[in-house]
Amino acid sequence: MMVYIQAVAVMVLLGAGLVLLLLLAGRFLCNYGTCNVTINGREPLKVKGGGKLLDTLYDNQIFIPSACGGQGTCGYCKVRVLSGGGPLLPTELPYLTGDEQAKQTRLACQVKIRNDIELEVKPEYLNVKRFRAVLSSATLVTADIRELHFTLCDGGQLEFRAGQYVQVSVPAKGGSVFRAYSIASTPSHPEELELLVRRIPGGLGSGYMHKLQVGDEAEFTGPYGEFELTAGDTELVCIGGGVGMAPMRSLIRHLAEVEPERSCWLFFGARTEEQLLYQKEFEALRKRMPNLHVVYALSEPEKSPGWNGETGFIHLAAERHLQPGVKRQAFLCGPPQMLSSARDILLGKELDDKDIFADEF
Amino acid sequence: MGTNSFIMIFLASMFANNILLAKFLGMCSFIAISRNMKTAFGMGAAVTAVTVCTALLNYLVYSGVLMVGSRFFPETDLTFLSFLVFILVIAGFVQLLEMILERFLPALYFSFGIFLPLITVNCAILGVNLFMIEQGLKYSFWQTSAFALGSGGGYWLAICLMAGIRKKLEGADIPKPLRGVGIAVIITGLIAMAFMGFTGMAEG
Numbered sequence A: 001m002m003v004y005i006q007a008v009a010v011m012v013l014l015g016a017g018l019v020l021l022l023l024l025a026g027r028f029l030c031n032y033g034t035c036n037v038t039i040n041g042r043e044p045l046k047v048k049g050g051g052k053l054l055d056t057l058y059d060n061q062i063f064i065p066s067a068c069g070g071q072g073t074c075g076y077c078k079v080r081v082l083s084g085g086g087p088l089l090p091t092e093l094p095y096l097t098g099d100e101q102a103k104q105t106r107l108a109c110q111v112k113i114r115n116d117i118e119l120e121v122k123p124e125y126l127n128v129k130r131f132r133a134v135l136s137s138a139t140l141v142t143a144d145i146r147e148l149h150f151t152l153c154d155g156g157q158l159e160f161r162a163g164q165y166v167q168v169s170v171p172a173k174g175g176s177v178f179r180a181y182s183i184a185s186t187p188s189h190p191e192e193l194e195l196l197v198r199r200i201p202g203g204l205g206s207g208y209m210h211k212l213q214v215g216d217e218a219e220f221t222g223p224y225g226e227f228e229l230t231a232g233d234t235e236l237v238c239i240g241g242g243v244g245m246a247p248m249r250s251l252i253r254h255l256a257e258v259e260p261e262r263s264c265w266l267f268f269g270a271r272t273e274e275q276l277l278y279q280k281e282f283e284a285l286r287k288r289m290p291n292l293h294v295v296y297a298l299s300e301p302e303k304s305p306g307w308n309g310e311t312g313f314i315h316l317a318a319e320r321h322l323q324p325g326v327k328r329q330a331f332l333c334g335p336p337q338m339l340s341s342a343r344d345i346l347l348g349k350e351l352d353d354k355d356i357f358a359d360e361f
Numbered sequence B: 001m002g003t004n005s006f007i008m009i010f011l012a013s014m015f016a017n018n019i020l021l022a023k024f025l026g027m028c029s030f031i032a033i034s035r036n037m038k039t040a041f042g043m044g045a046a047v048t049a050v051t052v053c054t055a056l057l058n059y060l061v062y063s064g065v066l067m068v069g070s071r072f073f074p075e076t077d078l079t080f081l082s083f084l085v086f087i088l089v090i091a092g093f094v095q096l097l098e099m100i101l102e103r104f105l106p107a108l109y110f111s112f113g114i115f116l117p118l119i120t121v122n123c124a125i126l127g128v129n130l131f132m133i134e135q136g137l138k139y140s141f142w143q144t145s146a147f148a149l150g151s152g153g154g155y156w157l158a159i160c161l162m163a164g165i166r167k168k169l170e171g172a173d174i175p176k177p178l179r180g181v182g183i184a185v186i187i188t189g190l191i192a193m194a195f196m197g198f199t200g201m202a203e204g
């Protein structure tokens, strides 16, 4: 009998001792006190140490892009940590080029705040806002692409450039994750947000966006994205496919509003005719934009018997139509292989690499 | 120099009775982490540190509480608890080590990744703890530290040897079905045979 009592006593005491030890250790080892976070040389923020840089910045209304919810798998959350970031971690290495490493670029979701820290973030991130918006209408434009119109809550307005994107906060197990969606509406309607979302089977973000009902609210951060339309006489070339239509639609409708004379090409590729988007709308726009050229091409025309337009991959259509040597700026948006082939064609047409902007999705 | 001197125990447990190559304990981490010298080295270091510290802690617990004639419960035989107690102590210690590493050596902490928590259930470490009490407590505190250091060091040596060989294997033309783990196990066997040569030395 005695043995059992002693055995239980030993186990309980040992367990309690270990727990106490770990709690104490946690108290002392994981307590980093208050740390100063200096961003772009501004007044330092006073924050509680011990948290991830990304989360701490988020709590302080600074919204660094992130698509993976801080898992270290998207590589979007890059910031430059000038001092106090500690050593580069193996989890960051796959996302940083040698050049970025030399410039002390880090993934904000992996760096922990342990002491005072000095950062440099893209100035545009400081203008990123968090806002809520209500779904005001939604339609399916193809079998799997939904066009969503949001109205910002409380009369809010979102200032953005055509070609930028927002992030929607998707409720998920253990917090929320973010997904990027390009803005399809134009900057002239800052109180509104139009998005095109393709459903991906089993997709967290796209599933959420397809399930939203009219009247539901969603939370966003934005705008993000570096594309900037150059002014003047440059020709704009948009090449894309599928849901890559979203930013191109914003760009072209924006041009129709502000510079309808500007020369502009839209190359849009799809497999079958059902996947083509906004043909009528662009047809109508061409009446207002004399220098707008729209080329649709089907890569599997045998499945669309009535089709008498162009066929083949869309980058080949661009190859056929574009004359070399014209001053251009290009915006590419679509799946990776399409983008890399289109980029090669454009480089062959004497475009500078820096004038080619690509959003891969 | 007697067979129970610090040096002899250390050498015997490192070479002749190598925990991996003579006893084949801790194979899972050995095979999984020996692809790259840097992580292999780190893993070896971590296993050695944890082995030494937990063996000594458990020595104190065993001699102080569990065995007959212990300091606190001399009358009762609580040795049937050793298994449970040892695992608890190892788990708690690894947790503590994790916190310390994360605070002071974050780069090392992240390069261990999942392996540090896995050390908790590394059979080599539990093995050393259990060998220590195989025939009651055969060693004194200092001898135990030599035994643990040797065993941990043996693991460290073996995993680094393996990582070195696997590096060389990268360019080798290995028959397809044997690539990866297959050839690794064969090579482990070959190294183990080479280590058998140490047997006479330690016991002679």
Ligand SMILES: Cc1cc2nc3c(=O)[nH]c(=O)nc-3n(C[C@H](O)[C@H](O)[C@H](O)COP(=O)(O)OP(=O)(O)OC[C@H]3O[C@@H](n4cnc5c(N)ncnc54)[C@H](O)[C@@H]3O)c2cc1C
Binding pocket: A165, A179, A180, A181, A182, A183, A195, A196, A197, A198, A199, A200, A201, A202, A203, A204, A205, A206, A207, A243, A246, A247, A359, A360, A361
């Ligand atoms: C700058 C930017 C702008 C974007 N703009 C848009 C936009 O306007 N409209 C839009 O619909 N999407 C856009 N995306 C993509 C979008 O952010 C999500 O990645 C996409 O909706 C998938 O997220 P999910 O949560 O539904 O899928 P997840 O839950 O992340 O993934 C579910 C499964 O689908 C697979 N998967 C992920 N992405 C794809 C894909 N593209 N094709 C096939 N399988 C996939 C994953 O591997 C996984 O197995 C954009 C992305 C970026 C980076």
Ligand code: FES
Binding pocket: A054, A065, A066, A067, A068, A069, A070, A071, A072, A073, A074, A075, A076, A077, A107, A108, A109, A110
């Ligand atoms: S948030 Fe995705 S890598 Fe940092």
